[in-house]
Amino acid sequence: MKIKIIKGTNQIGGCITEITSEKGTKIMIDYGDNLDDKKQWIIPGLTIKDDLESKYDGVVITHSHKDHIGCAALIKKEIPIYLDRDGKEIHNNLCYFTKEYEKILRAKDHTLRYFEFGKKFFIQEIAITPWIVDHSNYNSAMLCIEVDGVKILHTGDYRNHGKKGYLFTKTLEQIGKVDVLITEGTTLGSKDRIFKNEMDLSKDFHQLLNYDQIYVMCSSTNIDRIVNLYNSFKKTHMFITDLCMNKITSLLKNIPNSNTFPDVFTFVSPNQRKIEEPYVRIMNHTKNVIKELPFERRFIASIKPSMWDYIKENKDKIKNACLIYSMWDGYIRKDWKDPKQREFVKYLVDELHMGFAKIHTSGHASKKAIQLLDEKVNPEKVIVIHSEKTEDALKIEKEIFKERLWDCQDGETLEFESSKKQSHRKTQSVCTSGKKE
Ligand SMILES: [Zn+2]
Numbered sequence: 001m002k003i004k005i006i007k008g009t010n011q012i013g014g015c016i017t018e019i020t021s022e023k024g025t026k027i028m029i030d031y032g033d034n035l036d037d038k039k040q041w042i043i044p045g046l047t048i049k050d051d052l053e054s055k056y057d058g059v060v061i062t063h064s065h066k067d068h069i070g071c072a073a074l075i076k077k078e079i080p081i082y083l084d085r086d087g088k089e090i091h092n093n094l095c096y097f098t099k100e101y102e103k104i105l106r107a108k109d110h111t112l113r114y115f116e117f118g119k120k121f122f123i124q125e126i127a128i129t130p131w132i133v134d135h136s137n138y139n140s141a142m143l144c145i146e147v148d149g150v151k152i153l154h155t156g157d158y159r160n161h162g163k164k165g166y167l168f169t170k171t172l173e174q175i176g177k178v179d180v181l182i183t184e185g186t187t188l189g190s191k192d193r194i195f196k197n198e199m200d201l202s203k204d205f206h207q208l209l210n211y212d213q214i215y216v217m218c219s220s221t222n223i224d225r226i227v228n229l230y231n232s233f234k235k236t237h238m239f240i241t242d243l244c245m246n247k248i249t250s251l252l253k254n255i256p257n258s259n260t261f262p263d264v265f266t267f268v269s270p271n272q273r274k275i276e277e278p279y280v281r282i283m284n285h286t287k288n289v290i291k292e293l294p295f296e297r298r299f300i301a302s303i304k305p306s307m308w309d310y311i312k313e314n315k316d317k318i319k320n321a322c323l324i325y326s327m328w329d330g331y332i333r334k335d336w337k338d339p340k341q342r343e344f345v346k347y348l349v350d351e352l353h354m355g356f357a358k359i360h361t362s363g364h365a366s367k368k369a370i371q372l373l374d375e376k377v378n379p380e381k382v383i384v385i386h387s388e389k390t391e392d393a394l395k396i397e398k399e400i401f402k403e404r405l406w407d408c409q410d411g412e413t414l415e416f417e418s419s420k421k422q423s424h425r426k427t428q429s430v431c432t433s434g435k436k437e
């Protein structure tokens with residue numbers, strides 16, 4: 001059995017992992033865009049961009065964040081894509097709003113197979129069990145993969161300080177000991193290592209109840225956060241989503257959306273109403289649509305840079321207002337390639353004098369969660385992906401995993417044999433030298 005990290009050993013996002021059995025069955029775990037430049041990684045024998053015969057037997061997608069699913073539409077039709085059904089719907093709808101129509105997964109162009117959490121499925125002789133895991137994305141999966149007598153845990157993105165965090169220990173106990181652990185290490189290189197619990201953010205939201213107008217910037221797919229905001233303000237402020245957020249939340253059961261919640265409204269700015277037909281069609285199928293923000297009332301509204309013109313035109317009506325920035329602050333840092341978000345925030349805070357509150361907690365595993373994972377699944381070999389691999393991060397990885405850490409680079413292959421096949425040694429792992437392809 002061989003594991004090749006095609007991408008992800010030294011960057012956050014855009015992770016691609018290949019697993020090959022002794023018989024030659026080849027699967028891929030995740031196939032995402034780079035987070036910052038959205039560059040698509042073309043893999044020979046996997047994508048429609050070449051005429052080569054298919055080299056892969058299946059691709060499994062852990063969740064619908066673009067850095068995990070973003071390139072999936074490039075996969076050849078004969079290669080099945082295994083994923084969560086709601087995750088696919090969320091991905092497709094987001095692509096619709098970002099006008100990345102070429103990234104939409106369609107049954108006519110792709111072979112889509114929906115997995116169920118906790119239910120084992122097979123790609124040839126490779127057994128895969130997806131487990132639901134806490135992350136800032138709906139229905140994210142951790143994958144337990146059994147091949148040639150070797151048990152691998154690929155965590156996808158995860159944490160244990162969110163609403164589904166209570167499942168973490170129980171799930172790991174069900175998975176039990178593994179041979180190889182492939183874990184995300186997003187936060188290991190960052191300075192903040194203590195994360196607030198998702199549920200505790202409501203205390204911070206409550207500090208802002210005195211503001212009449214609350215504007216919030218939050219990812220349309222961070223469902224836990226949307227529910228938290230709704231619950232924190234529902235008694236005092238009118239809850240207003242935007243068209244994209246509402247489309248996503250209305251796909252899911254019992255999540256605040258203006259189609260089924262009488263106290264939720266969807267604001268569609270004149271800009272959006274002017275744009276082409278698909279938006280208008282979604283708007284016409286949306287209940288409780290408002291075409292103006294109710295400046296005379298107390299409200300909390302999801303806003304985006306695309307509403308900038310509307311905000312400018314109505315700036316005299318903005319009073320006793322606060323902006324909640326409730327997403328990763330990397331998007332508003334100076335070094336982020338797209339300056340739009342940063343400039344929009346600057347305008348609201350500096351020119352319109354809105355109060356400003358950054359209220360967010362990471363969607364990724366803390367050092368403590370990674371240590372707990374290690375303790376519960378007790379792996380022989382560990383690969384850390386979805387990490388910037390700074391000196392600090394590597395130091396912490398070594399401190400946690402010691403000699404079990406396989407500090408590899410993109411393109412390197414780890415060969416791992418089942419302990420059952422060896423006479424004296426418990427396990428044997430051979431790392432082939434750093435060949436990049
Ligand atoms: Zn990710």
Ligand SMILES: [Zn+2]
Nearest residue numbers: 063065137157
């Ligand atoms: Zn993610």
